[in-house]
Amino acid sequence: MNPLAAYLVVAALVFAIGLAISLTRRNAILVLIGIELMLNAANLNLIAFWRFSPHTAGHGDGLTGMMFAIFSIAVAAAEAAVGLGLIIAYHRHTKTTDLDAMTRMKG
């Protein structure tokens, strides 16, 4: 197993765990944590592919992959802030964070 494959396996596991959390939990904060896990699995993939890409192997002359990951993390931070803000605001009104109870937008 080459190093890249090992990284990818780890990332796939993290993604799967995140997806599982998102699908199974009813607490909105936990779902948000699951989404964060999936996002970071993707970041891990980006870094791994950058580090072991044939063009940059051993040299690291380009910063493309690195920059991509940093941007992704920054966007994820913003997204987490918005998501948490929404959940807190919702909680203030209804005293619940249960996703199954959030059916007001039903068509």
Add this chain to the structure above:
Amino acid sequence: MIACSASLFANWLAQSPAAEFPPDMIAEGATSFIVRMLWLIPAIPMVTAGLIALLKQPRRKTAATLAIGGLVLSLLLSIMAFSHVLNSWGHGAATREVVNFNWFDLGTTHLQLGWILDPLAAVMLVMVTFVGLLIFIYSTGYMAHDENFTRFFCFLSLFAGGMLGVLIANSLLLLFMCWEIVGLTSYLLIGFWYQKPSAAAAAKKAFLTTRVGDIFFLLGIVWLFAQTGTLLFYNHGFGAMEPTALATLLAQPAALGLSAATVIGLLIFAGAAGKSGQLPLHVWLPDAMEGPTPVSALIHAATMVAAGVYLVARVYPLMSAGAAPGGSTVSLAVIAWIGALTALFGALVAVAQNDIKRILAYSTISQLGYMMVGLAVGGVAVGMFHLITHAFFKALLFLGAGSVIHGCHEEQDIRRMGHLRKAMPVTFLTYSVGMLALSGFPIFFSGFWSKDAIIGAAHSWPISQGPFFLLIIGALLTAFYMTRQVAYVFFGGWRGSHHTHPHESPTVMTLPLSILAVFAVGLGVLGTPAWPWFTSFIESKFLIVDMQAFSEPGLLPLMGFAILLVFVGIGLGWYLYARKPIEVPVGAPVHDHAQEHGDEPEDTPCDLKDVLESPAPVVWKWLANRLYFDELYAATVLRWYAALAWVSDWMDRRVWGGIVAGVSNSFRGLGLANKSIDSQWIDGTFDKGCEELVTGGGALAWLQAGRTPGYLRTLTMGVLVLAGLALIVGAATGQVRL
């Protein structure tokens, strides 16, 4: 110091009029302030008419105040305009000042309107506003008990506005527009008591009869515009009444060897004849007496009917275009003959009438004939002088008649009056003044001088002596019928109902009578041969006192002859009607008119026979029936019209109506077919579509459950399916190695 400033002040006083109105020797002066403001004179009464129209009926005082106040303003402006013209006359020649403006352009054709101030307009403005004001004041008394008082003053104001517009118009088109306003108000006021069928019919008759003349008038206007390209009277050399345009018109042959100038002149005269009650369009004027008496005085005696005479005076350059010095033209000859015939006809018929207002109406027709003859044979000033004096004494007579009618409780038949000189002294005195003025009683009364000028001019007319003879017979008859009327009304014994007690009218009615009486006497001073102030003013000539004028050959004998005629007429009337008091014949039923207020005096027979009726019953019958003019028209023009109307009606119902019905039925069939297609096909399709949409929407709504985890699951399933698809496709194409 004081002396110095005093002399400066005197200098300034001496110079200021000259500085204000620089002497203007040319015919058309620069426009001054009063001329630019001239439009206000007709505008103010029109605006007050509009304001009164907005008032509610019970606001009587407000309405009368508005109307009278508006007319007072117009009178003041008119006096200012008059003194302006007078001033310019004092500085040399009386000016003619015009203000013209573009109304609209049609391509390269410019239609211009404008107003004018010259001696003719100035004199008429003062006369109309002054007589109008007196009649307005009189009306507040006469109409005091009428429930439509406010409406009456609205119409009166509108009439005054229209009439003043006619007077100041410098454009034939503007004149025509105001002319029609005047015609409309005449219609409205004749039919003021429209509940009476006779009044409604008289209003219609007046409107339609004058319309006949107006059609010709309009034709003349259009023709004039086509020939000269302008409808302005005076426009600094380019107006239709100025030499350039007149030369064009004279050079243009029309038909029967007449020039366009002649034909247009005759067409315009047809309009004037309709308005001024000349033969054969006079039939409406006697019926117009159905209106309230102030209306008869203001519109159908003093001002409106004079509008036709004024129109002829206004277009006089056109009428007299091409005349040799001392000669005449075809248009003027026609006017003279028609005027003379009208003068005699009116006087003849007036002899045999029994309605106090109808006598005056025929007298008006007759006097308008005199004015027309005066214009045609003697020039503008002769005709206009009689117009002005006539306006005063005829308004006086009509208002006096109104006072009599008012005092006798709406009685109009002179056979049921009598002995009123005791009951109504003021009315009697003023009425006598009016009667003497109309008869042409010598020296002291205005009517003598103005009528004498016309008869004198007719005598020296070069074309024919016919009009002269018609006029002198008319003059004799005028004195006769007026004496007859006064004898019937004011002398003899009371022949009315025993329940009626005639009384004098209130001061608000007798005061205008007195003022008018003063003018009926005094105005004669302005037109004597020795001091022809009026003629000089109208013709803008130098005025001198010339006692030698009386010694002109033929003047004094003619004047003596006229005086003799008047005395014969009055004497004959006195001998026949007042020598023995007219009494109710023994055994005749005393008519009780007070009980049937508002019904027609003509409908109830009166057994009182006229003195002239027994010796010549046939002639009397003809005259009493107005020479059967109405019957003649009923038998000819009206019957033909009725037939035409019947044919038109039949065509309308059967032919045109059938076509219209066919078209509309076919469209209805088309509509029915359309409706079935619509409801069965188009609607059905649409309904089906809507049902499908509802079903589909229901299915989709199930997906929108609103549960976030559900969405998330769906999303995951989708991603998994896509990923699986990517794997399978990738494996199949060899891009992915599993």
